[in-house]
Structures are given as structure tokens and as C-alpha cells.
Amino acid sequence: MSSLRFALVAGPFSLLAVSAAAEVNELGYELGGVEFVTATPEQIEAGKSVYQESCAQCHGDTGDGKGTMADRVYPKPRDFIAGSYKIRHTFGGELPTDHDLYEAVRLGLPGTSMPAWEGLLSEDQIWQVVHYIKTFSEDFEHFPPEEQLVIGEPIPTSEESVERGRQVYGEMQCAKCHGEQGRGNGPSAAELKDEWNERTWPVDMMQPWTFRGGRAPGDVYRTFVTGLNGTPMPSYAPSVSSEDAWHLTNYVISVGREPVRDIVVRGVRVDAIPADPAAPEWAEAPMVDFKLSPQIIQKPRLFTLVNLDVSAKALYDGEEVAVQLIWDDRTENAGGDGLPSDAAAIQFPARPAEGGEKPYFLMGDDRHPVDYWRWSALMNTADNLLAHGANEVERKESGVNAQGAYDDGRYQVIFRRAMTTDHEQDVQFEPGAFLPIAFNVWDGANEEQGNRKAVTAWYYLLLEPETPRTVFAWPLVAIFLGLGAEALLLRRLRRAEPGPEPPLRQP
Numbered sequence: 001m002s003s004l005r006f007a008l009v010a011g012p013f014s015l016l017a018v019s020a021a022a023e024v025n026e027l028g029y030e031l032g033g034v035e036f037v038t039a040t041p042e043q044i045e046a047g048k049s050v051y052q053e054s055c056a057q058c059h060g061d062t063g064d065g066k067g068t069m070a071d072r073v074y075p076k077p078r079d080f081i082a083g084s085y086k087i088r089h090t091f092g093g094e095l096p097t098d099h100d101l102y103e104a105v106r107l108g109l110p111g112t113s114m115p116a117w118e119g120l121l122s123e124d125q126i127w128q129v130v131h132y133i134k135t136f137s138e139d140f141e142h143f144p145p146e147e148q149l150v151i152g153e154p155i156p157t158s159e160e161s162v163e164r165g166r167q168v169y170g171e172m173q174c175a176k177c178h179g180e181q182g183r184g185n186g187p188s189a190a191e192l193k194d195e196w197n198e199r200t201w202p203v204d205m206m207q208p209w210t211f212r213g214g215r216a217p218g219d220v221y222r223t224f225v226t227g228l229n230g231t232p233m234p235s236y237a238p239s240v241s242s243e244d245a246w247h248l249t250n251y252v253i254s255v256g257r258e259p260v261r262d263i264v265v266r267g268v269r270v271d272a273i274p275a276d277p278a279a280p281e282w283a284e285a286p287m288v289d290f291k292l293s294p295q296i297i298q299k300p301r302l303f304t305l306v307n308l309d310v311s312a313k314a315l316y317d318g319e320e321v322a323v324q325l326i327w328d329d330r331t332e333n334a335g336g337d338g339l340p341s342d343a344a345a346i347q348f349p350a351r352p353a354e355g356g357e358k359p360y361f362l363m364g365d366d367r368h369p370v371d372y373w374r375w376s377a378l379m380n381t382a383d384n385l386l387a388h389g390a391n392e393v394e395r396k397e398s399g400v401n402a403q404g405a406y407d408d409g410r411y412q413v414i415f416r417r418a419m420t421t422d423h424e425q426d427v428q429f430e431p432g433a434f435l436p437i438a439f440n441v442w443d444g445a446n447e448e449q450g451n452r453k454a455v456t457a458w459y460y461l462l463l464e465p466e467t468p469r470t471v472f473a474w475p476l477v478a479i480f481l482g483l484g485a486e487a488l489l490l491r492r493l494r495r496a497e498p499g500p501e502p503p504l505r506q507p
């Protein structure tokens with residue numbers, strides 16, 4: 001059961017006990033004792049009220065993970081009776097330390113519905129609720145963890161370290177689950193289940209902001225070493241040395257990037273829009289990452305969001321405008337496999353906004369139709385719809401084209417259309433104007449089709465006039481728009497502001 005301890009016991013004793021507080025095993029891991037935080041009955045009682053107020057709706061009154069909201073979130077809330085925890089400094093299969101639980105509640109589990117409670121609950125309240133959730137499983141009393149991993153000094157990143165990490169990634173066959181480039185699309189990815197018999201997917205390393213246990217070097221190191229209990233993500237403590245685990249950490253971090261959160265996609269003027277997403281013009285266009293949300297308002301709903309982000313960039317050349325959507329999808333479904341086809345769509349208000357009012361974000365409404373451009377992997381072309389809501393759609397012909405390709409866990413699709421048309425119900429593009437834009441994505445492997453899809457809120461597309469970009473900075477937007485319009489716009493933009501990224505767990 002305890003793989004890290006096995007490595008410790010099997011190690012030559014000459015290497016043990018380098019310091020009084022910690023031991024170093026043969027693979028170089030530093031192991032320390034576990035400090036418990038004792039709780040008074042009053043604290044546990046206080047924790048119960050915190051729990052009922054803030055946690056029970058997901059984790060259930062009895063701690064079984066079956067609260068009223070449990071059916072609506074993915075992954076499912078933790079079952080505290082079973083006592084399997086993902087984020088731990090302790091050995092694979094063991095319970096977490098009190099401090100691990102405190103940190104999980106404080107920082108939440110990024111990429112899931114488990115919120116970060118810091119700022120919402122006081123430090124005292126977090127400790128109280130930690131003491132309370134421990135009462136759901138007697139294991140905390142009978143099998144408390146005895147040892148934990150001490151996260152020492154990271155090996156600073158360097159080309160050599162990243163290269164060694166890449167080798168370890170290969171030797172340990174991480175790609176079987178996580179894919180060659182780490183997008184979570186390895187050959188085993190399509191059939192993984194966790195201990196709770198739920199479908200689970202290897203994490204997409206390109207999106208470290210979705211790591212449950214944090215994305216700082218110490219967090220990533222801890223993940224390989226102790227594994228994620230209850231999931232197919234194993235503990236590598238018995239087979240990888242501490243040094244190699246740091247190289248692997250540096251490699252994983254080198255693969256990922258920070259998200260670019262903005263509310264405006266800035267389209268860049270080029271001489272001619274290239275069809276190839278790898279063309280240098282596309283590299284000039286700044287990319288923005290948008291969080292996807294499951295569509296839970298209209299039937300059929302989506303509760304199991306798998307692809308968490310969609311990214312967009314734009315180009316225009318005077319004649320045409322092009323928007324490129326890029327999103328990671330672990331499986332390619334282009335029809336023919338009995339599953340719906342992967343797809344993506346862009347929507348714009350079909351008519352200029354009256355008084356800045358935007359259409360309903362789910363395909364418009366009676367008074368505010370949307371111009372809807374939809375691409376599917378099955379046809380590899382776009383169709384163009386005029387929608388007055390999800391159930392009020394008619395096909396139209398405005399010359400929208402789209403072409404996409406799937407490569408190693410990622411789609412890139414380029415939509416293009418003439419900047420202006422002479423149809424009344426078509427969106428018209430004009431450099432310098434902020435145009436509302438929103439995105440939809442369907443993942444066939446997750447049985448997404450029709451209303452069962454991932455959506456974004458409204459954002460903006462701005463085809464930047466040919467003024468040098470440094471001059472066209474935010475404060476000048478006010479001058480462009482005139483004061484009245486600006487006040488309105490800023491109020492709307494603020495409302496659409498994306499939330500903060502999850503904080504770093506280990507400094």
C-alpha cells in the first residue's frame with residue numbers, strides 16, 4: 001500500500017537521518033513526521049455549522065458526497081466517508097495531514113467546482129470545518145498518517161533539467177495517459193475511471209491553471225511523488241528519484257503556459273489572411289483564453305464539462321475577417337464512431353446593438369437575433385444561422401467559411417467571411433468598433449450536441465485600426481468612443497470581467 005514507505009524501508013540506512021527532523025531515503029526523498037492539530041468538541045461543533053452552511057449542498061449532510069448540487073458538478077464532490085483524498089503530502093493510499101486538508105479548503109481545487117474558501121471563511125472557520133469533516137471517517141482515528149514528504153529546495157529550471165525531465169516523462173510512460181505533448185490525450189485517456197466509478201481524464205499540462213493541487217514547482221513535485229488517491233494518477237515515489245522528480249517538474253512546467261485573460265480579442269490587419277494557422281501572420285495576432293462553462297440552463301443540459309478553455313485570435317485584410325478558435329480536446333470525433341461530431345461556433349449580434357443591449361448569450365432572443373457561425377469536424381465547413389434563441393433558428397447564406405484540423409489533442413479552426421455584406425441580418429465588421437462575440441464548443445466523446453455544449457459569456461472583438469498598437473492603449477479607448485458610450489461600455493466590460501486565476505499553492 002505505502003509505496004513511498006517501501007522505498008524508505010528498503011533504502012540503505014547509512015543515508016537515513018541526515019537531520020534530526022527529517023530522513024532522506026535512498027531515492028533522495030526527505031521524509032518528516034506528521035503534526036496533528038487537536039480540536040476541542042466546541043470547535044468540531046462550530047465546524048458542523050460551517051459545513052451545513054457552506055459545504056453540505058455539494059458534499060452532502062452525511063459527508064457522502066451526494067449533496068443537492070452533486071449531480072450538477074463534475075468531477076463529483078468528495079465522499080468524506082470513503083476517506084480518499086487527492087492532494088496530500090502523505091504516501092499513496094494514505095489519509096492527508098490536517099494541514100493538507102486546511103490547504104485544500106483554503107485554496108480549493110482549481111479546474112473543479114470546489115471553491116477556494118480563503119476570504120469567504122476565516123482561518124478559524126476553516127480549521128473548524130476541517131476538524132468536522134474528519135469525523136465522517138473513523139480512519140482518521142485508526143489509521144492516521146505517520147510520515148509525510150518534505151518538499152525541499154527545488155532544482156532550478158534550466159535547459160538540461162527540462163531535457164532530463166522530458167526523458168523521465170518518456171521512461172515513466174506518462175504519455176500513455178497524458179499524450180506526447182501533454183494535452184491529456186494519450187491512448188489510455190479515453191477509458192479511465194476513478195475509484196468512485198466516474199469517468200476521469202488525465203490533466204491537460206498545457207493548462208496548468210487546472211491542476212487540482214496547484215501549479216507551483218513544489219505542488220507539481222508533490223503530485224508525482226504522492227499521486228492522487230482514488231484516481232488513475234499513480235504515485236511515482238518507488239520508481240523515480242527525488243532529483244528526477246524535480247527535473248520532471250521543470251519539464252511539466254515548461255510545457256504549460258499562463259492563461260491570457262482579457263475581454264477583447266484584438267484583430268490585426270494583414271495584407272492577406274493566410275489559410276494556414278501556422279502562418280507567421282497568425283503568430284502576430286494576440287491570443288486570448290476564455291473559460292468555458294457547461295450550458296445548464298436549457299435542455300438538454302451539460303453537467304460534465306471536460307474542455308475548460310477556448311482561445312481566440314483574429315485577423316482582417318480589408319476584404320475579409322478571420323477568427324481562429326483553438327481548443328484542446330482529448331479525443332477526435334468526426335462522426336462515424338457512433339458519437340456526435342466535435343464542433344465549435346462563434347456568435348455575434350445580427351444587428352448593431354440598440355443602446356448597447358446585447359442578445360441573450362444562449363443564441364439570442366426574440367428582439368435580438370444572433371448571427372451564428374457553426375463549424376463541425378464531420379463536414380469541416382461552416383453553416384450560418386440566424387437565431388432568435390436556441391429553438392428559433394433558420395439557415396442563411398452569407399458566405400461564412402470555416403476550415404479546421406485536429407492535431408495531437410488540439411483543434412484549430414479558422415472562420416472567415418467578407419467584412420461587409422448587403423444582408424440586413426448579417427453582422428458587419430468595421431475597424432475600431434467593439435463588437436460583442438461569444439463562443440460555443442462541443443465535445444463528441446462527451447456526447448455533446450445541440451444545447452448540450454460548452455459556452456462562454458459575451459466578450460468583444462476589436463479589429464484594431466492601423467494605428468501602432470502601443471498608441472492604441474486602453475485609456476485612449478475613451479476618446480474613440482465618446483464619453484456616453486464609454487461609460488456604458490466600461491460598466492458592461494466590468495460585469496464580464498473573468499474571475500482571478502487560482503493562487504499559487506507552494507511559493
Ligand code: HEC
Pocket residue numbers: 050051054055056057058059069073074075076077078084085086087088101104105109112113114115117129130133212
Ligand atoms: C460547489 C460544490 C462544492 C462546495 C460548495 C464545496 N466543495 Fe469541496 N469539493 C467539491 C468537489 C467537486 C471536490 C472534488 C474535486 C476533485 O475531485 O477534483 C471537492 C473536494 C473537497 C475536498 C478534497 C480535497 C482532496 O484532496 O481530495 C475537501 C477537503 C473539500 N472539498 C472540502 C470542502 C469544504 C470544507 C467545503 C465547505 C467549506 C466544501 N468542500 C465546499 C465541491 C464542493
Ligand code: HEC
Pocket residue numbers: 086169172173174175176177178188192194200201202203210211212213214220223224228231232233234236248252
Ligand atoms: C494511468 C494514467 C496516468 C499516468 C500513467 C500518469 N497520469 Fe498524471 N494524471 C492522470 C489522471 C487521470 C489525472 C487527473 C486525476 C484527477 O484529478 O482526477 C492526472 C493528473 C496529473 C497531474 C495534475 C495534478 C493535479 O494537481 O491536478 C499532473 C501534473 C500529472 N498527472 C503528471 C503526470 C506525470 C508527469 C506522469 C508520469 C510520471 C503521469 N502524470 C502519469 C493519469 C495518469
